[in-house]
Amino acid sequence: MLHVRNLHAGVDGQEILRGVNLDVELGSVHAIMGPNGSGKSTLASVLAGRDGYEVTAGSVTYATQDLLEMDPEIRARNGIFLAFQYPVEIPGVTMMYFMREAVNAVYRHRGQEELSAGDFLRLARAKIGPLGISPDMLKRAVNAGFSGGEKKRSEIFQMSMLEPTLSILDETDSGLDIDALKVVSRGVNSLRSPARSFLVITHYQRLLNYIVPDHVHVLSQGRIVRSGDRSLALELEKHGYGWIEERAAERVALGA
Amino acid sequence: MSSAVDHLEGLTSQDYKYGFVTEIDQETLPPGLTEDTVRFISAKKAEPDWLLEWRLKAFRHWRGMDEPTWPNVKYPPIDYQAISYYAAPKSADDRPKSLDEVDPELLATYEKLGIPLEERAALAGVAVDAVFDSVSVATTFREKLAEAGVIFMSISEAVREHPGLVRQYLGSVVPPSDNFFAALNSAVFSDGSFVFIPKGVTCPMELSTYFRINAMNTGQFERTLIVAEEASHVSYLEGCTAPMRDENQLHAAVVELVALDDARIKYSTVQNWYPGDKDGNGGIYNFVTKRGACRGRNSKISWTQVETGSAITWKYPSCILLGDNSVGEFYSVAVTNNHQQADTGTKMIHVGRNTTSTIVSKGISAGVSNNSYRGLVKILPKAEGARNFSQCDSMLMGDRCGAHTFPYLEVRNKSAQVEHEATTSKIGEDQIFYLNQRGIETEDAVSMIVNGFCKEVFRELPMEFAVEAQKLLGVSLEGSVG
Numbered sequence: 221m222l223h224v225r226n227l228h229a230g231v232d233g234q235e236i237l238r239g240v241n242l243d244v245e246l247g248s249v250h251a252i253m254g255p256n257g258s259g260k261s262t263l264a265s266v267l268a269g270r271d272g273y274e275v276t277a278g279s280v281t282y283a284t285q286d287l288l289e290m291d292p293e294i295r296a297r298n299g300i301f302l303a304f305q306y307p308v309e310i311p312g313v314t315m316m317y318f319m320r321e322a323v324n325a326v327y328r329h330r331g332q333e334e335l336s337a338g339d340f341l342r343l344a345r346a347k348i349g350p351l352g353i354s355p356d357m358l359k360r361a362v363n364a365g366f367s368g369g370e371k372k373r374s375e376i377f378q379m380s381m382l383e384p385t386l387s388i389l390d391e392t393d394s395g396l397d398i399d400a401l402k403v404v405s406r407g408v409n410s411l412r413s414p415a416r417s418f419l420v421i422t423h424y425q426r427l428l429n430y431i432v433p434d435h436v437h438v439l440s441q442g443r444i445v446r447s448g449d450r451s452l453a454l455e456l457e458k459h460g461y462g463w464i465e466e467r468a469a470e471r472v473a474l475g476a
Numbered sequence: 477m478s479s480a481v482d483h484l485e486g487l488t489s490q491d492y493k494y495g496f497v498t499e500i501d502q503e504t505l506p507p508g509l510t511e512d513t514v515r516f517i518s519a520k521k522a523e524p525d526w527l528l529e530w531r532l533k534a535f536r537h538w539r540g541m542d543e544p545t546w547p548n549v550k551y552p553p554i555d556y557q558a559i560s561y562y563a564a565p566k567s568a569d570d571r572p573k574s575l576d577e578v579d580p581e582l583l584a585t586y587e588k589l590g591i592p593l594e595e596r597a598a599l600a601g602v603a604v605d606a607v608f609d610s611v612s613v614a615t616t617f618r619e620k621l622a623e624a625g626v627i628f629m630s631i632s633e634a635v636r637e638h639p640g641l642v643r644q645y646l647g648s649v650v651p652p653s654d655n656f657f658a659a660l661n662s663a664v665f666s667d668g669s670f671v672f673i674p675k676g677v678t679c680p681m682e683l684s685t686y687f688r689i690n691a692m693n694t695g696q697f698e699r700t701l702i703v704a705e706e707a708s709h710v711s712y713l714e715g716c717t718a719p720m721r722d723e724n725q726l727h728a729a730v731v732e733l734v735a736l737d738d739a740r741i742k743y744s745t746v747q748n749w750y751p752g753d754k755d756g757n758g759g760i761y762n763f764v765t766k767r768g769a770c771r772g773r774n775s776k777i778s779w780t781q782v783e784t785g786s787a788i789t790w791k792y793p794s795c796i797l798l799g800d801n802s803v804g805e806f807y808s809v810a811v812t813n814n815h816q817q818a819d820t821g822t823k824m825i826h827v828g829r830n831t832t833s834t835i836v837s838k839g840i841s842a843g844v845s846n847n848s849y850r851g852l853v854k855i856l857p858k859a860e861g862a863r864n865f866s867q868c869d870s871m872l873m874g875d876r877c878g879a880h881t882f883p884y885l886e887v888r889n890k891s892a893q894v895e896h897e898a899t900t901s902k903i904g905e906d907q908i909f910y911l912n913q914r915g916i917e918t919e920d921a922v923s924m925i926v927n928g929f930c931k932e933v934f935r936e937l938p939m940e941f942a943v944e945a946q947k948l949l950g951v952s953l954e955g956s957v958g
Binding site: 268269270271272291292293295296297301302304307308310311312313317318319321322325326329361378382 | 904905906907909910911912913914915916917918920924925927928929930931932
């Protein structure tokens with residue numbers, strides 16, 4: 221469903237992604253791991269279409285369409301969701317209003333009828349409960365004054381409202397305590413289905429104990445240097461990223 | 477009809493050697509301002525002598541005054557002798573005959589604002605009186621108001637029908653000599669509104685200038701006077717939208733409010749005068765004096781304004797808190813885009829004991845515009861226990877615009893409590909991207925962020941006005957991001 225080919229991208233003329241290749245099939249969960257500065261968040265930003273990231277080479281195909289040609293809101297309406305590492309505050313705009321606009325933008329795009337205020341509220345209440353968030357959050361301004369944990373739960377709530385095809389979770393585990401981590405993971409797992417895929421970006425393997433991936437990729441210096449199954453993450457935890465980077469360097473030296 | 481137009485054209489293309497001509501079409505005066513101009517206007521309105529004298533006194537005072545130079549705005553010098561002072565009311569012959577003759581860009585704006593078709597025509601200055609069923613509307617609401625004892629009419633009518641009331645209150649809050657533009661207005665004001673709410677009456681409906689303006693073009697020097705007697709309540713709405721013209725137009729209005737014991741006046745403005753084009757050509761110079769006097773105990777005056785129009789705005793709706801326990805409020809959203817300049821704010825003058833005032837100002841600048849908040853909080857020695865809270869927030873869109881805050885504080889009573897908070901933020905690319913990522917278009921995202929920023933002010937507006945204001949903001953800021 222998502223095919224990334226030889227993707228080169230950067231910011232301010234500095235190349236960060238140096239030829240990423242990645243295939244994500246429908247219904248699968250892929251974890252992207254890697255040390256700080258390896259390009260994990262850049263990959264998420266490029267896929268979501270954030271301004272300021274320049275793609276210098278390569279291609280990204282999403283459901284047979286050229287993803288890089290689409291504006292960010294069109295990507296979103298076509299089912300790409302980014303759970304932000306740092307969700308921004310929008311003072312004075314209630315979660316309720318914001319989410320209703322978002323859901324209806326997606327519904328309109330799909331040719332579905334927009335939700336009435338009542339139907340929206342019923343849906344929102346049903347989705348918010350299992351995440352351990354009080355429905356009062358809907359009356360608060362978007363992310364304003366939210367604790368770190370609340371922000372991350374709110375991202376997962378938004379994801380469950382929008383029912384995306386491809387969810388990109390950008391370090392959703394950072395700053396979460398173990399209880400919040402479990403709640404967030406439960407939220408993600410409840411959305412897993414043969415019709416949805418996930419790209420879970422994380423620094424730590426801990427999250428993958430709760431969101432068990434089908435595939436694990438290691439990103440280092442802008443390239444995926446190693447791919448495997450879940451055991452790769454466990455190995456990484458044991459040996460650290462240095463181990464992978466050394467192995468990768470060895471292979472380059474051997475001309476492999 | 478065409479002969480009338482030809483006649484006018486013939487006259488206006490002449491060189492006026494004598495400055496003042498009386499034998500012209502009665503609707504128009506040639507440019508220039510002398511005592512004769514003032515006399516002409518007063519005579520046209522068949523005004524009583526006291527009012528003519530009042531105007532002349534204002535005019536003589538004005539001649540000796542200088543235009544204020546302290547506002548943080550720039551514009552070429554205005555030649556006051558080049559302005560026609562009785563030209564504002566356009567004759568029906570000269571107006572567009574149908575919507576087809578109106579600038580399509582203006583119509584598109586109205587459409588975006590969701591203004592009903594009939595109203596769009598009225599706003600664009602189309603001669604619609606025959607089509608628009610304003611007579612019946614006007615009659616119904618007039619009857620309803622009369623039953624309650626409320627007087628709501630043009631100030632010219634009020635001068636004839638309620639001369640005692642007008643004479644008692646006119647200029648009592650904004651004296652003719654108050655400032656350059658107020659003096660000019662006092663000399664030449666064309667028309668305006670008069671509202672009187674008798675003792676103990678709660679006005680049965682929101683009063684709106686839209687109702688009245690359909691019947692009469694009030695021009696650019698209007699004067700509004702609202703008097704609320706003891707324990708009366710009134711909410712007044714003022715909507716301003718002007719057609720596009722290439723030349724700059726001067727708009728110098730005066731609004732006076734008087735609240736007696738326990739009276740409440742809520743004055744809401746949505747101002748969308750033509751701001752000029754993208755290169756800064758044309759647009760209204762909006763130099764307005766608005767002031768309310770809380771004369772009675774426990775009285776309250778609340779100003780809410782949403783200002784998106786005008787090339788230049790110079791306006792400081794103020795409250796003089798004379799009565800003990802009286803309350804003054806100022807809620808403002810001022811938006812500037814392209815080459816617009818705004819220097820706006822308020823004055824809260826605490827005279828009585830335990831008087832309180834609240835100032836919430838939201839300035840939004842985009843394009844190469846300049847937006848200044850200027851506010852004075854003055855606590856006089858006898859204002860025991862006075863309190864003020866001020867909050868001034870500025871939002872910048874892009875990096876070529878300016879936001880400034882000039883808060884002035886004068887506290888002469890030690891028991892007073894004064895708080896001032898100010899923030900400046902830049903509309904974030906990351907906020908817009910966040911909303912984009914949820915499927916929301918950039919234009920809608922900007923409008924959502926800006927409306928959120930202005931929420932504290934919008935919630936003070938009457939419902940329909942709040943909706944209009946939100947749409948207006950979207951239109952004003954169109955294309956300013958992305």
